[in-house]
Each structure stands twice: as structure tokens, then as C-alpha cells.
Amino acid sequence: MSKSFELIAESRDDKGRGASRRLRREGKVPAVLYGGKRDPRPIALDHQALLHQLDNEAFYSSVLTIKVGDEEQAAILKDLQRHPARHRVLHADLQRILADEKIRMHVPLHFIGESEAPGVKLEHGVFSKMESDVEVSCLPKHLPGYLEIDCSGMGMEDIRHLSDIKLPEGVELVELAHGEGNDLPIAAVHHPRVEAVEEEEAAGAAEAAGAEEGEGEKPDEEKSRDED
Secondary structure, X not given: OXXXXXXXXXXXXXXXXXXXHHHHHOOEEEEEEEEOOEEEEEEXXXXXXXXXXXXXXXXXXXOEEEEEOOXXXXXXXXXXXXXXXXXXXXXXXXEEOOOOOOEEEEEEEEEEXXXXXXXXXXXXXXXXXXXXXXXXXXXXXXXXXXXXXXXXXXXXXXXXXXXXXXXXXXXXXXXXXXXXXXXXXXXXXXXXXXXHHHHHHHHHHHHHHHHXXXXXXXXXXHHHHHHO
């Protein structure tokens, strides 16, 4: 199961853009807690505390404990609105979860062993990631913080697909639930692009030619001294 985080919140009655602006000036983030067969509940979160939690990758794919007074509610982060230019969070959507109902979440992919893969280490191939996260479906108690893919055995032109991910108990990949045709590639080892290699070789040749030309020519001052 993924790591658990706690957020201290407070209820808010005011709605609208004006109320949201006031909250932000006070160092708070307007948010909504919804789902779980209950009415949506407007809440406010401490901006600095939220920013601190957001620095942790696991926060985005973990069960969160939302505390409002003496009440606690398990929830997951469903949406986050950020300021386009400043390091600020403008709004957050939190979804209540129930222990006996499956949830869908995007969890990060952790690729390990890519530098040790024969296709990279011995054949000088390039390792490419096609996906950085995947959507899973599971009960809250089975929600993983991340999914790990071992790439240490990949040779040249090898490809890893969604079906190559070893899933924990009770976890399904949403894409694969739609059929085998959705078994998307997530990583590959391939030859370097020919264009890139040619560009590097051309740059190296030009640099070498420039160095030789510079050594062969004397500065004007030296030429004049030789002529004298």
C-alpha cells in the first residue's frame, strides 16, 4: 500500500472568486472534498503545508487523511490547479474514498537497471521511456505508491510493454482491462539516431579542421616580422 499523508483543513462557507482570492491572500488554498456518496464540501488548506507535501512524489498516488476539526476523511488528490507563473497552488480537488470501493489513480513508473542493460552498456544503445506513469484500478488498501520495472536485461531493440509490469496483489492496469490491443510500450533500447551521430561526427571534423588551419597560419604580426 502507498504511504499515508495527513492534511489539516478547515471548513469554509464563502464561495466564488472573491472568497477564493481572500483565502489565497491569507496563505490558504481553496479546495473541495467530494465523492464517497456525500455532498461536496468546500474546505481550505494551508498553502505552505500543501507545497511541502507536494514535493514528495508519493503524495500524488497515496491515500490522504483530511482532518477537519475532530473529523477525519480518507481521500485522494484528483486535480490540482497551479499558477502559470508563480510557485503557487490555486485550487485542489480531493475525492473521498470508501474501503470497499475501487479507485482509479495514476501512479509513477520507476525504471531500474537501465544503465546495466546489455543493449546500453555493451552495445551503446539509447534507453528511452515512453511513459512516466500508468493508471491503476484497485481498492484503497492495495494502492501502490509506484510500480517498478526491471530493465537490466534489455538488449538492443528490446521493448517493455504494460504487460511486463509486475503488479501487486489486487492491482489492475486500466489500459489492459480494455483488451490486448492496449498493451502499450513503456520503454525501449534502440540504436542512436543516425542524424545525431552524423551531426556529432561533422562537428568533430569541423573542429579538427579549424585547429589544423589555425596551426598552419601565422598571425599578421609574425608574418610581418618574418618578412622584415
